[in-house]
Amino acid sequence: MSLQGSYEVRRVDLSSGFPVPGAHVALPPGYYDDLAFAGPMVVLPGTTGSLAVSLHYEGLSPSYAGTVILDDGVLRPEQTDGHTGASRLTGGPPGWMFGYNDLHTGFGFYALRVTPDGVHATEHEGLISGFYTDIVHANDRVYATSGEVVDVSDPASPSRAGSFAFAGESVLPLDAPSRLLMLSSDYSEPPTLRLLDTETFAQVDAIEFDLEHPEVSRLVSTNGSTLAFIARDGFFDDPSQIVVMPNPFND
Amino acid sequence: MRVLETSLVLLSFLGVLQGCASEDVDPSAENPDGSTSTESGSGSDPGGSDPGGSEPERLRQLLVRDIPARDVIADPDRGVFYATVGGDAAEYANKLVVIEASTAQVTGSVYVGSQPLTMALSDDASTL
Numbered sequence: 001m002s003l004q005g006s007y008e009v010r011r012v013d014l015s016s017g018f019p020v021p022g023a024h025v026a027l028p029p030g031y032y033d034d035l036a037f038a039g040p041m042v043v044l045p046g047t048t049g050s051l052a053v054s055l056h057y058e059g060l061s062p063s064y065a066g067t068v069i070l071d072d073g074v075l076r077p078e079q080t081d082g083h084t085g086a087s088r089l090t091g092g093p094p095g096w097m098f099g100y101n102d103l104h105t106g107f108g109f110y111a112l113r114v115t116p117d118g119v120h121a122t123e124h125e126g127l128i129s130g131f132y133t134d135i136v137h138a139n140d141r142v143y144a145t146s147g148e149v150v151d152v153s154d155p156a157s158p159s160r161a162g163s164f165a166f167a168g169e170s171v172l173p174l175d176a177p178s179r180l181l182m183l184s185s186d187y188s189e190p191p192t193l194r195l196l197d198t199e200t201f202a203q204v205d206a207i208e209f210d211l212e213h214p215e216v217s218r219l220v221s222t223n224g225s226t227l228a229f230i231a232r233d234g235f236f237d238d239p240s241q242i243v244v245m246p247n248p249f250n251d
Numbered sequence: 252m253r254v255l256e257t258s259l260v261l262l263s264f265l266g267v268l269q270g271c272a273s274e275d276v277d278p279s280a281e282n283p284d285g286s287t288s289t290e291s292g293s294g295s296d297p298g299g300s301d302p303g304g305s306e307p308e309r310l311r312q313l314l315v316r317d318i319p320a321r322d323v324i325a326d327p328d329r330g331v332f333y334a335t336v337g338g339d340a341a342e343y344a345n346k347l348v349v350i351e352a353s354t355a356q357v358t359g360s361v362y363v364g365s366q367p368l369t370m371a372l373s374d375d376a377s378t379l
Contacts, residue, residue: 001347001379005338012347012363013379014326019333019347019379021363041371048378051371195257209313220325221330226352228332230320239319240339242334244355245312 002053009038009051009070011204025073030055030065031082040089042097044069044114052097052112052119054089054235055082062087062103067112078118085121086110096155097140098142102133109142124158131168138173141198143180145171150196153206160199166194170229173198178231181249183219183229191216193232195249207248213241225250299361314355318348322369328376335367348378 001010003024011022030036036055044050049072049090055065064087069076080086084106086099092112099110099121109127113120119129128135130146137143140153147164178199185191190208197204209216213231221227232240319342320334332350336343346360347367370379 001363001370002277002368003364003366004368006295006344008364008366010364013377014329014379015377017329018359019349021347024364037368039369041369043371043373043378045374046372048375084308212315218320220323222299222325222327222330222332226330228323228325228350228352230323231315238352239317240321242316242318242320242323242332242350244314244316244332244350244352 002041004037007035007037009041009053011049011233025070025071027053027055028068028070028075028079028166030057032057032065034065035066039063039087042089044172045091052089052114054086054099056087062101064101067099067119067121069114076116076118078115078120080110080112080119080121084108086112088135090135090142092137092152092155093140095097096152097178098135098152098155098158099142099151100128100133102131107133109150109158111133111152111158112147113156122156127158128159133249136171136173141173143171143173143198145169145182147182149201164196164201164203165201166196166203168194169217172219172221172227174221174224176205176224181219181221181227181247183216185214185216187214190214193219193227193248205249209243216243221247314341316355316357318343318350318357320348321367324370324372324379325352326372326376333370333379335363335370338366 008024010024013020032214039054039056042052049203051070056063057065066080066082067086068079080131087103088100097112101108107129112122115124127150128148133146135144136140142150147167149161150158151161152158168182170183172181180196180198182194194206195204215232217230228244230240287309319340323334338345340357348360349358351358356376
């Protein structure tokens, strides 16, 4: 996990059934040789100690400071440049990850090849757009909260697969065939959870929430039957809440 | 389009709270100095001390928990969610909070360090 206050990551052992914090690892400096904290992270497939980290600076815009690979805290030599790059990060097939620049109008999509010496990025334009867009990899695709879908069945040559007519703050591909959840909040409308078809890109169902805190994010699920997300007012320093609910579309 | 009403939420929330007198149990709490302590007896009863001894009500409706989370991640193998809480929070400051998915109860929390933020889970679910 990222420890933003100390510019570290920390391993937490879950094998006993309860989280037991372990070793702290100091993060390498970012692209401009300044202290950086860990933003989005990916544990490399088949490992417990190899971690890809999208580094970010405090108080700098754009905050992106490069992507690095750490093996039990040891930095692989090849890392990506900062400023413009994978400020958002998601996993991929073995040897690959994917990233997106959500911090300025370059809006590049990045195929990130992971090698023993580090990480190498190739930019692809015109696949995803929008500020603060997040991405999630599943089943040879990358789903963006902006609604765009990228085919990464050939990781070196990503291409546009389609687009939903909706955007949201969080997307969650389901194990159920061709289904994805999208959680959206709009100050003019109640927060909405949509069930979407990933083949037709059509909405299957939708449900609105009557929530005290209407700005929602970070939709996750243990197994598709129970969902959780963060809700907040959207005002600076307002405390957030966690909402837990059965998947309403499993009825 | 269907709408989930807050009134139903609160009723269900109260029902669960009746079976959860103590939500912040630290079966393996690490102190800010890095040491780890275990509360005898509490770790085996993560649902809290229910005077009636009954099982907590299972989650049937949307529940809202006042956890000032910065990030949340799911652990499907264990059926729990983990949430990170910042250092300025009145409760759970600088802790990792464990939430049972089936009941939405907090089953434990542990101090992890300064301003915990994002998380990533290994594919064997052994390491966060």
